[in-house]
Amino acid sequence: MNIFQASYGLDSDVGKALLTKTLTRYPSLQIMEFSQEPFAYSTYPVKPDVGDDDNSARAINADAKKFVYEPTVGGGTQRAYSFEYFIDAAYLADLKIGAITNEGLRRQLQNEQLRLFVKLASDVLYDMINGDGAAPHILGLKTFIKDTPDETGQSEVFGFTKAQLFSSLVQVGMTLDLNNMTQLRMFDELLTRVLAEMAGSPTLVMNSLVFARMTQIAKALHMYGTTLSDFGKPIDMYGNYKMVPVPLKFLPNTETDGESNDLNSIFIIDYDEATGVRYATNTGFAFKDFDIVSETPSGKTRADFVGNLKCEDIKQIRRLSRIKL
C-alpha cells in the first residue's frame, strides 16, 4: 500500500492537504510501499531460505529436501518520529479582545502544522537513507548496504549474511559523461544486467544531481519515458524503470573510493508491500488536528510516523556506488 493508504488520521481536509504538500515536496514518498504491521514487526528473511545448492530433483522413493519453519527467527521494532504543537491559552485570549480573528489564527496554525508535518517527513526520509538502525532511528539504505571494499565491512541484518549483503553492492567506478557515449552505453549495459538479476519491477532512487544526469542519459539513449504514480503525478522512467530523486541533503554526492570524494550511489529497489522492500508501519503519517471549539482551534495538534525498513529477499535491492558525474 502507498503512504496515504498506510496512514491514519488523514480523513480531514487539513490532514490530506498536509500529506499532499509533503508528497509534492518529496516525490519519492509517492513510490514507496508500506505494510501495516505491529510495532514489534517481523524481519524474517524469506523462509525457507532456498539456496543454489538446494536442488528439488530427487530419485524415486528418495526423501524430498526438507525446510523447517522458523517462526522465531528475526524481529525488530519500528522507530517513532513525532511532533506536537500547543496553543497557550494566553494567545487564545487575544481572540476575546478582537486582537486576532478565528480565521487569522487558523491560517497561522496551518502554516505551523505544514512546517511540522514536512519536517517530520524530512526527518523520516533522511533516516530512510542514512539512519543507523539503532533506536530511535530507522535502518537506512546506506547502512543496510554499505559501500565497503569487501564483505567484512557489511553488518549482518534481517538474517542476511555479510556475503549476501555485499552481493547487493555494485561498485560502478564509471563517470557518467554526456560527451562519452561509449561510457554511457557501458553503464546502460551494467544497469540492464543488474536489473535483469533482480526481482519485480525496481525503482531507481538517486540524489537530484544523479537524477538530472540520468534523465539526460535516458533521453540520449532513447530510454526516457514517463508514467504516473498512484497519486496521479508524472514519474520519469529509464526504460521500464521509475526514477525518483531525493534531495542532495539526504543522499549527498560526497561518497569516496579513497581517491575521489564526489561520488554518488543509486539504490535500485523493488518496492512491494507483500514481497519487496517496504516500510513496516503501524501509523503511516498519522495526523491529529486541533480540536475545534466554536470555530476556535484549541488544545494540540500532532504528527507521527512509526515504521522501519523491511526486506526479506536481498535480490530486491541493489546499491550502485562510486558513480561519478
Place this chain on the structure above:
Amino acid sequence: MQEKILAILKSLGLIPADKEDAVKTALAEIKPEPTPPVIDASKLTDPQLKTLIETLNATVAANAQDLKTMTALFAQEKSAREAAINAAKSADAEQKKANAEKLIGEALKSGKIAEADKQKYIDKAIADLDGTKGDIERFATIPGFRPAADASGDKGEGSGQQTSKIRGPLSSADTTILGAMAKMENSSN
C-alpha cells in the same frame, strides 16, 4: 355443525329470507361421511384374528396421531415461512428507504436538488435507486448553492475539489494528488 354453517351463510348474506327454511332442511339432510366400522377385538374368539385386529387397530390409531402431528407441523412451518417472507419484505423496504435517503441526502449536500423536492426524490429513489442516481448525476448544481458547514468547521467532506474548502496556506495543495486520495478512499469504502 349445521347450525354453524347456517350462521356463516347468513352472515355472508348468501341466504335470502324466504329460502332459510329450505337451506336448513337441506343441511339437515347432509349425512356425515360413514366412519369405517371399528372391529371390537374383545368380541373375537379366534386368538390369531384377535391379535391381528388389535395390531391393525393400534396401527390405525398411531397413523391418526401421526397425521395430526404432521398437520400441526405443516401449519407451524407455513406460519414460520410466512413470517420470514414478511420480515424479508420489511427489511428490503427499510434498506431501500435507507439507500434512498442516503442518496438524496448527498444530493442535497451537493446542491443537486432542493430541500423542497426531498420527499419526492426519496419516493422516486425507493422505486428506482439506480435510475434516480443517474438522473441526479446529470443534474446541474442549483444556482447560488452554498455547501453547509459541518461540525468541524471545515466545509464538506474530502474530495478532489476540497482545496477550495480550505482557506489559508493549505489551499494550494495539489488537486491531482487530492483527487487520487479521494478515489483511494472511495475504493476502500
